[in-house]
Amino acid sequence: xxxxxxxxxxxxxxxxxxxxxxxxxxxxxxxxxxxxQDPGMGLRxxxxxxxxxxxxxxxxxxxxxxxxxxxxxxxxxxxxxxxSQTSVYFCASQTxxxxxxxxxxxxxxxxxx
Amino acid sequence: RKEVxxxxxxxxxxxxxxxxxxxxxxxxxxxxxxxxxxxxxxxPKLLMSVYSSxxxxxxxxxxxxxxxxxxxxxxxxxxxxxxxxxxCVVNNRGGSYIPxxxxxxxxIVHP
Numbered sequence: 001x002x003x004x005x006x007x008x009x010x011x012x013x014x015x016x017x018x019x020x021x022x023x024x025x026x027x028x029x030x031x032x033x034x035x036x037q038d039p040g041m042g043l044r045x046x047x048x049x050x051x052x053x054x055x056x057x058x059x060x061x062x063x064x065x066x067x068x069x070x071x072x073x074x075x076x077x078x079x080x081x082x083x084s085q086t087s088v089y090f091c092a093s094q095t096x097x098x099x100x101x102x103x104x105x106x107x108x109x110x111x112x113x
Numbered sequence: 114r115k116e117v118x119x120x121x122x123x124x125x126x127x128x129x130x131x132x133x134x135x136x137x138x139x140x141x142x143x144x145x146x147x148x149x150x151x152x153x154x155x156x157p158k159l160l161m162s163v164y165s166s167x168x169x170x171x172x173x174x175x176x177x178x179x180x181x182x183x184x185x186x187x188x189x190x191x192x193x194x195x196x197x198x199x200x201c202v203v204n205n206r207g208g209s210y211i212p213x214x215x216x217x218x219x220x221i222v223h224p
Binding site: 031033035040041042043044045048058090092094101102104105106107 | 147154157202213216
């Protein structure tokens with residue numbers, strides 16, 4: 001059982017380049033999330049999808065777009081990368097009930113030069 | 114004011130010590146509470162849920178105080194392997210459940 005799978009694990013971009021982080025879960029979870037983690041800042045929510053077909057902004061959505069492609073997949077796109085987007089990105093999913101826990105992917109380390 | 118606040122530490126304790134962390138939250142409508150553990154450069158993983166009556170899992174005890182809006186984590190008989198960052202997570206209901214993280218408390222257990 002793979003859980004939550006994120007790709008790529010590492011990526012280096014130049015300023016202005018675009019890229020998409022992929023996330024897939026095989027647990028039949030309804031809700032999926034994208035967080036970024038920076039030193040001293042904890043995990044901050046970028047976007048989330050409460051169910052297939054819906055997406056909403058989190059705390060730090062600027063510079064990002066998302067797509068909930070189907071129940072399994074939730075992608076995060078950087079249209080024009082900036083150095084401020086250098087971070088570790090985590091995808092997570094949960095069933096959608098508030099009492100249930102988050103399962104995280106292993107993370108994607110992105111560096112924007 | 115950040116919605117979920119934690120002392121970043123680090124808490125530097127010897128093996129065998131007892132250590133406690135607190136986490137305060139600002140949204141009185143918060144509905145569920147968790148402690149996660151994160152090892153360096155790894156993803157967070159659930160340590161334990163926090164129930165209103167308090168709960169224990171081996172050396173770990175979690176408490177919730179709704180009146181004062183804080184949760185706590187107590188670790189007894191600390192092990193070297195307990196060294197990690199401990200993240201407080203609060204689920205708020207805003208149409209859907211949105212997990213909000215504290216910045217984490219760093220624990221270093223030394224021999």
